[in-house]
Amino acid sequence: MVMPDIDDVGKNVFYRNFQQYVELNTDLGKLKHISPVNDMMMVQTLCTILDALLIEHAQALNQLEEEPKKIAYETLFIFACMWGFGGSIGGGQDDEKDQKEFNSFWRSVTKIKFPEAGYAFDYFCDPIKSSWQQWQNQVVPYGVKEDMTFTKIYVGTLHTTRLRYLLDCHVVRCKPVLFIGNSGTGKTAVIKDYLASTKAEKVAHRTISFNSFTTSYSLQKSIETMVEKKSGKTYGSATNKVLIYFIDDMNMPFVDHYGTQSPISLLNYIVDYGSIFNREQLEERKFLQDLLFLGALNPKAGSFIIDSRLQRHFSTFTMFTPDGLTIKYIYGQILLGHFTGFQDSSFDKVTEQIIEGTIFIFNKILRDVRFSPSARKFFYQFNLRDLSKISEGIMQSQGANYRGAGGKVYRLWAHECKRVIEDRLISQEDIT
Numbered sequence: 001m002v003m004p005d006i007d008d009v010g011k012n013v014f015y016r017n018f019q020q021y022v023e024l025n026t027d028l029g030k031l032k033h034i035s036p037v038n039d040m041m042m043v044q045t046l047c048t049i050l051d052a053l054l055i056e057h058a059q060a061l062n063q064l065e066e067e068p069k070k071i072a073y074e075t076l077f078i079f080a081c082m083w084g085f086g087g088s089i090g091g092g093q094d095d096e097k098d099q100k101e102f103n104s105f106w107r108s109v110t111k112i113k114f115p116e117a118g119y120a121f122d123y124f125c126d127p128i129k130s131s132w133q134q135w136q137n138q139v140v141p142y143g144v145k146e147d148m149t150f151t152k153i154y155v156g157t158l159h160t161t162r163l164r165y166l167l168d169c170h171v172v173r174c175k176p177v178l179f180i181g182n183s184g185t186g187k188t189a190v191i192k193d194y195l196a197s198t199k200a201e202k203v204a205h206r207t208i209s210f211n212s213f214t215t216s217y218s219l220q221k222s223i224e225t226m227v228e229k230k231s232g233k234t235y236g237s238a239t240n241k242v243l244i245y246f247i248d249d250m251n252m253p254f255v256d257h258y259g260t261q262s263p264i265s266l267l268n269y270i271v272d273y274g275s276i277f278n279r280e281q282l283e284e285r286k287f288l289q290d291l292l293f294l295g296a297l298n299p300k301a302g303s304f305i306i307d308s309r310l311q312r313h314f315s316t317f318t319m320f321t322p323d324g325l326t327i328k329y330i331y332g333q334i335l336l337g338h339f340t341g342f343q344d345s346s347f348d349k350v351t352e353q354i355i356e357g358t359i360f361i362f363n364k365i366l367r368d369v370r371f372s373p374s375a376r377k378f379f380y381q382f383n384l385r386d387l388s389k390i391s392e393g394i395m396q397s398q399g400a401n402y403r404g405a406g407g408k409v410y411r412l413w414a415h416e417c418k419r420v421i422e423d424r425l426i427s428q429e430d431i432t
Ligand SMILES: Nc1ncnc2c1ncn2[C@@H]1O[C@H](COP(=O)(O)OP(=O)(O)OP(=O)(O)O)[C@@H](O)[C@H]1O
Pocket: 151, 153, 154, 155, 156, 157, 160, 181, 182, 183, 184, 185, 186, 187, 188, 189, 190, 296, 297, 298, 330, 384, 385, 388
């Protein structure tokens, strides 16, 4: 692994920054996190991001004079510290409130000020200009690809762009990452899209979805399918690739009589010792190389939390439920891409109105207590997945059937909303 080069200027700045922002900052310990994380885990995340930033910007930093260099180092530190300590905040009733609180706290402690607009999270550092740049400008516009199945459609947003960047910082340093967020917030979508974009000559990846039947044995078999014998007892990639295992729904395995989850314990063992025993011949131990684990879990499902002995290895990031504007952007782009293919001017207004209508219904459902999950209505769980289903249904439409009559699509939309949402409601009172 490449280690970042740090000169004396950097050492002094970081020594001071660690004191100022971490050791003396007692308020950091009061932040509320989406799952239990301790100080060391947050400092570990900070260091991983800082290392990755120093490697990425090594050339640019070397060209700077002493004073601008000091500012550049501090800017990088503030960015890494913000995500190290603030990346896993959340878990309150209101995502926006959690972000706002951290934002005002972080803005009040940093010496290099963030621009006024938005949250501190919305900015990344540019060491050359020694300034903050907006993530919004880095969002890759959605491009429609012919013959793409709906499940593969992915629209980059501000939040996913910065999470992908953080993911990349960790993959570069071969450090595990865990995304935690409620159901349907896009955890699986972001990681899968990131893995699909990795270079096949450098990275090989596999997704392992945990469920309550997953055992340590089945996990071991899944892991072993990707590793090959390198030399002696060493196993890994024969072509020196990084082998990334994406463990989805990590907290789902059955909790046994002793309060442990066997796949979680095996994962912890592998990350701790970098080895695994042959189940058929226990005296044979295989040493594993270049394995990296990425994970996702929903803190309201399965065992809620995972063993902290495993989680301490991971950098934890919260996946917040996208806000109204982001949802509008994602599904607006998807439907716009679809209707643009019809080359029919009668569809110009349709997309916008369909999106507005869907979001109106979605918000109403989310805010109205009648639609909150309860013991009798435990399946009243509405999230992005439902919007995806409505969009997927609408995208079955073909231009030839709607020539010059874009308005007909409203009927299709109403039908999809009824099938996806109304059919799940259990009483006439809820429907009306
Ligand atoms: N940026 C995005 N672009 C396109 N579709 C998205 C995006 N984010 C989420 N989705 C869609 O939202 C739905 C839910 O996303 P996903 O399955 O990733 O959620 P999740 O957080 O993994 O949920 P769970 O905890 O239930 O597994 C999917 O249909 C996915 O395609």
